[in-house]
Amino acid sequence: MWPAWRPYVFGLLMGLLAAAVILVVNRAERGTPVVLIPAPTIAPSPLPQPTATAQPWRVHVSGAVQTPGVYALAPGAIVQDALQAAGGALRGAALEGLNLAAPLADGAQLQVALRAPPTSTASVASAAEVAPGNTPASSPTADAKSGVVGVPASSGSAGALVNINTxxxxxxxxxxxxxxxxxxxxxxxxxxxGPFATLEALMNVKGIGPSTFEALRAFITITP
Structure with missing residues (x-):
């Protein structure tokens, strides 16, 4: 006859065996844990700032140049740039008195002087015919026999105005x-x-229009 405690021992052993089987079956093989690395944060690039557009310099070129006027030049322009914009200097311009490499500025004026005309002591003949015995009302003296008008030469110094009457x-x-x-x-x-009463009267001469007169104005006079 079985002792009374044997069923309890048998049940305990069976329970332990079942627990061991369940533990072995449910035990999962452990691997290396996966570490999630967050994606790097990229800072947004700053937007390019608009650059200010440099405004052109305006330079007034006058005097002994081909086309006097106001010209738009690039900032940093020099005297030579202004001369080229005005078409270059005229024949007889006193360029030796200019520093072609000198810097300009916005609103500047470049005045190109004219070299002093040569001094002459002899009368210069013109093709104007004068009737015998008729002396013109102007200051030039007339030779009735030859029909040639002699114009007294005016002396001048460097930078002197030219008297268009003499x-x-x-x-x-x-x-x-x-x-x-x-x-x-x-x-x-x-x-x-007769003599020119005003400088503007010079435009009555054929071939001298407003643009030519403006180029001449700074270099001529009607007063002795």
């Missing part, structure tokens, strides 16, 4: 935009009509 043809040709033909017309006009 200047010789050579002195007139030294002015901006005045060639031999226009110089002759000026002499003919003042011989026929």
């Amino acid at each position: 200047a010789s043809a050579a002195q007139l040709e030294a002015l901006p935009k005045v060639g031999p033909a226009i110089a002759l017309r000026i002499i003919e006009y003042r011989t026929q009509h």
Whole structure:
């Protein structure tokens, strides 16, 4: 006959065996744990700032140049840039008195002087015909026999204004935009009509329009 405690021992052993089986079956193989690394944070690039556009310099070029006027030049421009913008210097311009590498500034004025005309002691002949015995009302003296008008030469120093009422043809040709033909017309006009009463009257001479007159204004006079 079985002792009374044996069923309890048997049940305990069976329970331990079942627990061991369950533990072995449910035990999972452990691997290396996976560590999640957060993605790197990229800072947004700063937006490019708009750059200020440099405004052009405005420079007034006048005097003995091909086309006087106001020109827009790049900042940092020099005297040579202004001369090129105005078409270059005229024949007879006193460039030796200019520093072509000198810097300019916004609102500056570049005045190109004209070299002093050569001094002449001889009378310069014109092609104007004068009737015998008729002396023009202007200051030039007339030779009735030859029909040639002699124009007294005016002396000048460096930078002196040219008197259009007394200047010789050579002195007139030294002015901006005045060639031999226009110089002759000026002499003919003042011989026929008398001395110029105003500077603006010079525009009555054929070939001298407003633009040519503006180029001449700074270099001429009607007063002795």
